[in-house]
Amino acid sequence: MSTSSPGGIGLSGWGNYPKASSELLTPQTPAGARDHLLARSGVVARGAGRAYGDAAIGTQSTISSRGLNRMRSFDAATARLTVEAGVTIADILAVFEPRGFFLKVVPGTKFVTIGGAIAADVHGKNHHRDGGFGTIVDSFRLALPGGEIVTCSRSENAALFAATLGGMGLTGMILDATLRLLPI
Numbered sequence: 062m063s064t065s066s067p068g069g070i071g072l073s074g075w076g077n078y079p080k081a082s083s084e085l086l087t088p089q090t091p092a093g094a095r096d097h098l099l100a101r102s103g104v105v106a107r108g109a110g111r112a113y114g115d116a117a118i119g120t121q122s123t124i125s126s127r128g129l130n131r132m133r134s135f136d137a138a139t140a141r142l143t144v145e146a147g148v149t150i151a152d153i154l155a156v157f158e159p160r161g162f163f164l165k166v167v168p169g170t171k172f173v174t175i176g177g178a179i180a181a182d183v184h185g186k187n188h189h190r191d192g193g194f195g196t197i198v199d200s201f202r203l204a205l206p207g208g209e210i211v212t213c214s215r216s217e218n219a220a221l222f223a224a225t226l227g228g229m230g231l232t233g234m235i236l237d238a239t240l241r242l243l244p245i
């Protein structure tokens with residue numbers, strides 16, 4: 062299932078400028094996101110729209126991750142959490158902070174998605190010491206523009222993993238990711 066806006070709607074980033082017309086697609090499953098990507102060009106993924114400029118506006122179509130909002134699995138022994146790309150940092154903190162876990166890297170707003178945090182390799186106030194968000198990412202699944210879904214990590218498709226951290230959505234759409242939480 063998916064919602065779409067044929068003909069396009071005006072989208073902007075957090076700075077509210079520029080505003081541009083783009084078809085907005087909101088798939089509810091990772092496979093649905095891949096199908097949208099495969100069928101279109103001039104398309105980019107969008108998370109919570111907290112980027113200030115136009116990074117999350119496709120020239121023709123924009124695929125929102127907001128329907129991909131499930132937490133998939135958690136292993137308390139290793140602190141590994143797997144979530145879909147539209148889960149936000151706020152969602153994770155609401156569930157896991159009371160259970161004694163935090164994220165080592167958080168930006169100035171918690172209302173960003175995990176897909177957006179990876180794509181911008183966001184940083185916190187501890188950047189000089191702990192690095193960017195990518196340092197807590199073990200792996201993710203990426204839908205490539207050709208429709209293939211690949212798993213990327215430091216040992217599997219390592220070049221694509223590195224290019225996607227801070228790649229601003231230009232390598233494809235992140236579908237889900239496994240993160241290392243910080244026990245507190």
Ligand SMILES: Cc1cc2nc3c(=O)[nH]c(=O)nc-3n(C[C@H](O)[C@H](O)[C@H](O)COP(=O)(O)OP(=O)(O)OC[C@H]3O[C@@H](n4cnc5c(N)ncnc54)[C@H](O)[C@@H]3O)c2cc1C
Binds near residue numbers: 167
């Ligand atoms: C109040 C405020 C404070 C901020 N503070 C900081 C800070 O301290 N440090 C910092 O680093 N940033 C900061 N930012 C910027 C923000 O963290 C980044 O812009 C972040 O990428 C936004 O995430 P998002 O989910 O809203 O993504 P969007 O804004 O929707 O998208 C951002 C980029 O990520 C790509 N993207 C989104 N989802 C996916 C996906 N599933 N697959 C592939 N690509 C995807 C988009 O194509 C786009 O290029 C701040 C922003 C605000 C509004």
